[in-house]
Amino acid sequence: MNRALTFFLAVIAAIPAAAQARPFPGPDVQQIYQRLLPQIEKIPAFDHHAHPGYADDPDVDAMAAPPNASSALRTREDNPELAAAAKALFGYPYTDLSADHAKWLLEKKTALKKQLAGPAYFNSILDKLNIESSVANRAMMPDYLDPKRFPWVFFADSFLWPFNNERETARNSDQGVFIPLQEKMLHRWMQQESVTRLPAALTDYLKFISEVLEDNSKRGGIAMKFEVAYFRPTTFSDPTREQAEEIYQKYVAAGIPSERDYRTFQDYIFRYLISEGGRLHLPVHIHTAVGIGDYFNLSQSNIMNLESVLRDPRYASTTFVMIHGGYPLEREAIWLAAMKNVYLDSSFGELAQYPSAFKDTLKMWLETFPDKITFGTDCFPYNQILGSEEAYWLGVHSTRTALAAALAEMISENEITEPRALELAHAYLHDTAVKLYEGRVH
Numbered sequence: 256m257n258r259a260l261t262f263f264l265a266v267i268a269a270i271p272a273a274a275q276a277r278p279f280p281g282p283d284v285q286q287i288y289q290r291l292l293p294q295i296e297k298i299p300a301f302d303h304h305a306h307p308g309y310a311d312d313p314d315v316d317a318m319a320a321p322p323n324a325s326s327a328l329r330t331r332e333d334n335p336e337l338a339a340a341a342k343a344l345f346g347y348p349y350t351d352l353s354a355d356h357a358k359w360l361l362e363k364k365t366a367l368k369k370q371l372a373g374p375a376y377f378n379s380i381l382d383k384l385n386i387e388s389s390v391a392n393r394a395m396m397p398d399y400l401d402p403k404r405f406p407w408v409f410f411a412d413s414f415l416w417p418f419n420n421e422r423e424t425a426r427n428s429d430q431g432v433f434i435p436l437q438e439k440m441l442h443r444w445m446q447q448e449s450v451t452r453l454p455a456a457l458t459d460y461l462k463f464i465s466e467v468l469e470d471n472s473k474r475g476g477i478a479m480k481f482e483v484a485y486f487r488p489t490t491f492s493d494p495t496r497e498q499a500e501e502i503y504q505k506y507v508a509a510g511i512p513s514e515r516d517y518r519t520f521q522d523y524i525f526r527y528l529i530s531e532g533g534r535l536h537l538p539v540h541i542h543t544a545v546g547i548g549d550y551f552n553l554s555q556s557n558i559m560n561l562e563s564v565l566r567d568p569r570y571a572s573t574t575f576v577m578i579h580g581g582y583p584l585e586r587e588a589i590w591l592a593a594m595k596n597v598y599l600d601s602s603f604g605e606l607a608q609y610p611s612a613f614k615d616t617l618k619m620w621l622e623t624f625p626d627k628i629t630f631g632t633d634c635f636p637y638n639q640i641l642g643s644e645e646a647y648w649l650g651v652h653s654t655r656t657a658l659a660a661a662l663a664e665m666i667s668e669n670e671i672t673e674p675r676a677l678e679l680a681h682a683y684l685h686d687t688a689v690k691l692y693e694g695r696v697h
């Protein structure tokens with residue numbers, strides 16, 4: 256036997272028999288899970304998508320929940336897991352959230368807010384959950400959130416709605432809530448830039464948009480967010496500047512544009528904004544999932560509608576984050592992350608699903624593009640009882656358990672080693688997202 260062959264055989268022998276992946280986890284999967292979970296709990300997380308704030312703060316989002324909208328099972332107020340959240344965070348002594356018991360929680364939170372004035376209260380919530388920092392995707396930032404730990408992601412949709420929106424607002428009761436809030440947001444950007452009325456020419460409107468983006472970036476904004484799927488289909492045509500100019504000039508002062516003209520104009524503005532995101536190093540976050548409101552149209556907002564935009568080399572310098580990972584189309588969505596500048600965020604998936612199902616989502620993503628996925632909670636102050644505090648807990652807790660379970664299966668099925676699993680956990684929970692912001696977040 257020659258030396259090279261001897262060496263080769265020695266190498267082969269050194270690879271554990273386990274190198275061949277198998278289709279079922281072994282009996283050790285529970286043990287691996289128990290070993291991984293405490294290590295995963297120790298990883299300080301970066302929450303890539305959240306809406307922290309108090310329930311009575313109208314700036315938590317640039318839109319609001321439409322009245323009487325349906326909620327999926329786990330996001331309902333009577334979810335018993337919320338009592339566990341209150342127990343973990345505030346020492347809540349009851350196992351249910353009956354009106355009587357919930358009073359205890361309300362009083363406890365009020366006392367704590369007094370004790371921990373200013374940003375100390377929400378910083379203490381992050382500390383309890385081992386979240387190093389959390390994106391605050393909000394209309395505006397309040398003084399009770401510490402900008403070092405809550406980097407701001409502002410909303411960019413309102414630039415799509417500069418004309419008379421009467422017809423859009425009347426379309427259904429959801430739009431009746433959403434569109435006036437977009438008009439309000441656009442007005443606030445105008446106030447910020449001391450613009451009293453919209454300019455007569457498109458060139459100046461685009462200049463105004465860029466000024467808002469630049470100023471927001473200076474004020475701590477790390478990314479722009481679109482929730483455009485709530486307002487219209489996410490299929491974007493590719494109009495010329497002349498087309499956009501003509502529509503703008505015709506309708507900026509008065510008149511109701513046809514649906515077709517309005518969309519054409521919006522398609523142009525959307526493309527302008529994402530190009531600016533590349534120039535200004537402002538990653539672009541896009542809501543890609545089901546949404547609140549009974550009129551939310553899933554097929555018209557299918558994440559795959561964005562494929563032609565994401566795979567367009569003109570936007571190669573723009574970083575895209577697909578917020579909510581396309582849920583419930585997360586299987587298709589992960590293949591969009593083949594683009595070097597496209598990332599997926601898993602927030603809401605961990606609330607819409609229980610950990611047993613969310614584990615399978617994470618596993619499939621970890622097995623495909625593990626370096627392109629990021630963690631988020633989508634926490635939101637639903638009401639005084641179910642605050643963003645409890646929503647943070649539910650999101651973090653669900654994600655860490657589902658992640659430990661997904662990785663335990665992958666180890667037990669001989670797909671990866673345990674050290675590699677922990678590297679992947681660090682990347683997903685923290686490192687991959689933080690790198691996108693070039694030193695602006697930690």
Ligand SMILES: [Zn+2]
Nearest residue numbers: 304305306633
């Ligand atoms: Zn959200």
